[in-house]
Amino acid sequence: MPTNVQAAETQAVGQRAWVWPAFAAPGLIWLALLFLVPFYAVIAVAMGDLDPIFLKPVPEWNPLQWDPSSFGRVLAGIFGGQLGRIAARTIVYVAVASLLCVIIGYPVAYFVARRVQKHKGLWLTGLLAPFWINYLMRMLAWVNLLGPDGWVNRFVEAIGFAPQDWLGGRHEVVILGLVYGYLPFFILPLYASLDRMDKQVLEAARDLGASPVQSFLRVTLPMSKQGILAGVVLIMLPMFGDYYTPNLLSGSPRTRMIGNQIDQFINQTSSQGGDGAALTIVLMVAIAVLMLYYLLNIQKVTKEARE
Amino acid sequence: MAFHPRENWDPRTRRRLYSRREFLWRAGAVGASLPVMSALLAACGDGGEDAVAEVVIGTPSNPATQPLSDSNPMIESGMAAEAGPLKIYNWADYLNPDTIEEAKAALGVDIELTTYFNEEEALQKLISGEVNFDVWFPVASTVGKSVAGQLIQPINHDYIPNLANVWPQLADPFYDKGSQYSVPYTVYQTGIAWREDMVDSADVDIDNPYDVFWNPKYKGITGLYDDFRETLHMVMHRQGVGNTPDATQAQVDAAADALLELVDLMDIRYSIDGAYAGIPEGKYGLHMSWSGDIVAAPYYFPEDGDPSVTRYLWPAHGKGTVRANIANDTIAVLKGAESPVLAHQFLNFMLDETNAVNNFGWVGYQPPQNGLDVDSLVADEWVPEYLSSAIVLPEDFDNDRGEVPIQLNAEQEKMLLDAWARVQAGG
Numbered sequence: 001m002p003t004n005v006q007a008a009e010t011q012a013v014g015q016r017a018w019v020w021p022a023f024a025a026p027g028l029i030w031l032a033l034l035f036l037v038p039f040y041a042v043i044a045v046a047m048g049d050l051d052p053i054f055l056k057p058v059p060e061w062n063p064l065q066w067d068p069s070s071f072g073r074v075l076a077g078i079f080g081g082q083l084g085r086i087a088a089r090t091i092v093y094v095a096v097a098s099l100l101c102v103i104i105g106y107p108v109a110y111f112v113a114r115r116v117q118k119h120k121g122l123w124l125t126g127l128l129a130p131f132w133i134n135y136l137m138r139m140l141a142w143v144n145l146l147g148p149d150g151w152v153n154r155f156v157e158a159i160g161f162a163p164q165d166w167l168g169g170r171h172e173v174v175i176l177g178l179v180y181g182y183l184p185f186f187i188l189p190l191y192a193s194l195d196r197m198d199k200q201v202l203e204a205a206r207d208l209g210a211s212p213v214q215s216f217l218r219v220t221l222p223m224s225k226q227g228i229l230a231g232v233v234l235i236m237l238p239m240f241g242d243y244y245t246p247n248l249l250s251g252s253p254r255t256r257m258i259g260n261q262i263d264q265f266i267n268q269t270s271s272q273g274g275d276g277a278a279l280t281i282v283l284m285v286a287i288a289v290l291m292l293y294y295l296l297n298i299q300k301v302t303k304e305a306r307e
Numbered sequence: 308m309a310f311h312p313r314e315n316w317d318p319r320t321r322r323r324l325y326s327r328r329e330f331l332w333r334a335g336a337v338g339a340s341l342p343v344m345s346a347l348l349a350a351c352g353d354g355g356e357d358a359v360a361e362v363v364i365g366t367p368s369n370p371a372t373q374p375l376s377d378s379n380p381m382i383e384s385g386m387a388a389e390a391g392p393l394k395i396y397n398w399a400d401y402l403n404p405d406t407i408e409e410a411k412a413a414l415g416v417d418i419e420l421t422t423y424f425n426e427e428e429a430l431q432k433l434i435s436g437e438v439n440f441d442v443w444f445p446v447a448s449t450v451g452k453s454v455a456g457q458l459i460q461p462i463n464h465d466y467i468p469n470l471a472n473v474w475p476q477l478a479d480p481f482y483d484k485g486s487q488y489s490v491p492y493t494v495y496q497t498g499i500a501w502r503e504d505m506v507d508s509a510d511v512d513i514d515n516p517y518d519v520f521w522n523p524k525y526k527g528i529t530g531l532y533d534d535f536r537e538t539l540h541m542v543m544h545r546q547g548v549g550n551t552p553d554a555t556q557a558q559v560d561a562a563a564d565a566l567l568e569l570v571d572l573m574d575i576r577y578s579i580d581g582a583y584a585g586i587p588e589g590k591y592g593l594h595m596s597w598s599g600d601i602v603a604a605p606y607y608f609p610e611d612g613d614p615s616v617t618r619y620l621w622p623a624h625g626k627g628t629v630r631a632n633i634a635n636d637t638i639a640v641l642k643g644a645e646s647p648v649l650a651h652q653f654l655n656f657m658l659d660e661t662n663a664v665n666n667f668g669w670v671g672y673q674p675p676q677n678g679l680d681v682d683s684l685v686a687d688e689w690v691p692e693y694l695s696s697a698i699v700l701p702e703d704f705d706n707d708r709g710e711v712p713i714q715l716n717a718e719q720e721k722m723l724l725d726a727w728a729r730v731q732a733g734g
Contacts, residue, residue: 056427256731
C-alpha cells in the first residue's frame with residue numbers, strides 16, 4: 001500500500017531532518033543559479049552605466065551605485081509615451097489570442113478527454129505532434145503559406161476574391177499566428193485536467209436530472225477552471241515576450257509588441273540596452289501579478305477541496 | 308596617459324563619477340563643440356585628475372590619424388607565427404568557407420570562426436572582455452572608437468605587403484590614415500533593389516529615386532532596412548539633408564515623420580534580410596539594399612524563379628542630384644589577440660587578389676582590389692549583367708553624390724535613436 005510505504009520511508013529517515021532538503025538541494029541550487037543570477041544581471045544592466053566610448057550598457061554590480069533613471073524613462077514611455085501604444089497593443093493581442101485559444105482549444109481537449117473511446121493514444125500523439133516541430137519552423141511555414149504567391153492567396157483567388165497582402169502588417173494575422181503557435185500548450189494541461197475529473201460526479205449530476213448542457217455548465221466547466229487557468233497562464237507568459245511571431249508574420253511597426261521593443265533596445269540600438277533591461281523587469285513584474293492571481297486561485301481551490 | 312574610459316568610477320570611493328544622463332550631456336556638449344573630435348571625460352582613478360580618452364573621428368574633408376599609444380604597441384617585425392588556432396570573429400555568412408579552408412592550408416594552422424548578427428552584439432561581447440579572438444571585422448565608422456577603447460591593436464605593415472593591392476581611395480582612408488589599425492575588407496553602396504516583374508523601373512529611375520518608397524502603387528510589397536542609421540539616412544538623403552552628423556533635431560524629426568507616413572501609405576515593413584532573401588522569395592518587390600546584398604540575391608531565388616528580374620540602383624548614379632551612402636568594412640587585429648602574428652598573416656592572405664575574389668564569389672560583398680577589373684566581374688560571371696549597376700567602382704568614393712557614414716558622437720546618436728524609437732512604435 002502506497003501510504004504504508006510512504007510512512008515507512010518517513011519513519012526510516014525521520015530522525016535525520018537534513019535528508020529531504022539535501023535531496024532538493026541540487027535542484028534548488030540549479031534553479032537559483034538559473035534564475036537569480038541572470039535576474040540580478042538584468043537589474044545590474046538596467047541600473048548600470050553607459051560605456052562612454054562604445055555607448056553600450058555596462059552592468060553596475062554594486063547596488064549602492066544603482067541609477068534607476070532607465071526605469072523612469074521606461075515608465076514615462078509606457079504611461080504617456082511611445083511605449084504605451086506598444087504595451088496596450090501587446091495586452092490586446094495576448095488577451096484576444098488567449099480567448100481564441102480557450103474557444104478553439106476547449107472543445108478539442110474535451111473531445112479527446114471525454115468522447116474518444118478508441119485509439120486514444122493516437123489522438124494524444126496528434127495533440128503532441130506540434131511539439132515535435134520547432135515554433136520558428138511552424139511560423140516560417142506560415143510565411144510561405146501567406147506570401148503573395150502562397151497557397152492562401154491561390155485559394156482566395158480560386159474562389160473569386162482578390163489576393164490579400166497577408167504579411168503587410170495585419171493585426172489579425174499576428175493574433176492568429178500567436179493562437180496557432182501556442183494553442184497546443186493550452187490544450188495539454190486542459191486535457192490532463194478534464195481527463196482526471198471524477199466521472200462519478202458527472203453520473204451523479206445526470207442521475208439527479210441535469211441535462212447534458214446543465215451538467216457541463218454546472219459540473220464540468222467549474223471543475224475544469226483550474227485547467228483553463230493553467231493553460232492560459234502557460235500561453236500568456238511566452239506570448240507577452242514573443243517577438244518573432246510579429247517579426248515573421250508582419251515586420252510592420254503597426255504590429256510591434258513589447259518583445260520587439262526589448263529586442264530592439266538590446267540588439268539593435270544597444271546604447272538603449274539599459275532601457276531594454278528595465279522594460280524586461282517591468283514586463284516581469286506585470287506578469288508576476290498575473291501569476292499571483294493564478295497562485296491565489298489554486299490556493300483557494302485546494303483549500304476548498306480539503307474542506 | 309592611456310586610460311580605459313570604462314573605468315569611470317573612483318576605485319577608492321567606489322563612486323561612479325558621472326551618471327548616464329550627466330555623461331550624455333557632457334559628451335554631447337563637448338562633441339558639439341569639436342568638429343572632428345568628441346572628447347569623452349573619464350575620471351583618473353589614481354590621482355583624481357581628469358583623464359581624456361579621445362575618439363578621433365575622421366571625415367573625408369578632414370582625415371584622421373588614429374593615435375598610437377605606448378600601452379597598445381604593435382608587434383615587432385620578423386616574428387615567427389604562433390601555433391594557433393587562429394580565432395576569427397566575423398559577421399554571419401561573411402567569409403567563404405572555402406576561403407577559410409584555403410587560409411588554413413596557407414597558414415598551416417587551424418581556424419576557429421565565431422559569428423555575430425550585428426555589430427552591436429559584437430561590440431557588446433568584445434567590450435565585456437569575456438571573449439577572446441584574434442581577428443575582427445569592424446565597419447569603418449567603428450574603427451575610431453575601437454582605437455580609443457583599445458579594442459584593436461596597431462598593424463605592423465611589414466606583415467601586410469598585400470595592402471598595396473587595395474584601391475588608393477581606401478589604402479589611406481580618412482577614418483584611419485595610413486591604415487594604422489585596420490585594412491579594408493569590402494565596399495558597398497546603399498541603394499534601391501526591385502523586381503522588374505513587380506515594380507516598373509521607370510518609377511525608380513526618376514529625379515529623386517527614393518520617392519519610389521512613397522509610391523502607393525507598391526503598397527504591401529515595399530520594405531526598408533531595420534537599421535536606424537541607414538534608414539534614417541536614406542530619408543535624409545531624400546530630403547536633401549544627407550547623412551551629416553550635424554543634422555538638426557528638426558531635420559531628424561522630419562525624417563521620422565516621413566517614415567511614419569509609410570505605415571499606412573505603403574504598409575511598410577522593416578527587415579534585415581528583405582533585399583537578399585525577401586526579394587527572391589517575392590515577399591518584397593522593392594527594398595532598400597546594400598549593393599552586396601543584391602549581388603547575393605540571385606542565389607536565393609527558388610528553383611523555378613527567374614533571378615534576372617532583379618534590378619538595383621544606387622541613387623547617386625541616378626538622374627537627379629540626390630546623394631546616397633557608400634561605405635566599407637575593415638579587418639583588424641584585436642588587442643587581446645593570442646596569435647597576433649597569425650592574425651597579421653591572415654589579413655595579408657585576405658588582401659591577396661585571388662583569395663579576395665574567391666571570397667567575393669560566395670559573400671557577394673566586393674573587395675576593393677586594384678587588380679580586379681570591374682568589367683571582368685561581369686565577363687567572368689562573378690556578377691550577372693542585370694546587376695552590373697551593383698558593382699562598386701573606386702571612383703564612387705570620389706563621387707560628390709556618394710557620402711560615407713561618419714562616426715556619430717553620443718548626442719547625435721541619441722537623436723537618431725529617439726527618432727527611430729518613434730518610427731518603430733508608429734502606426
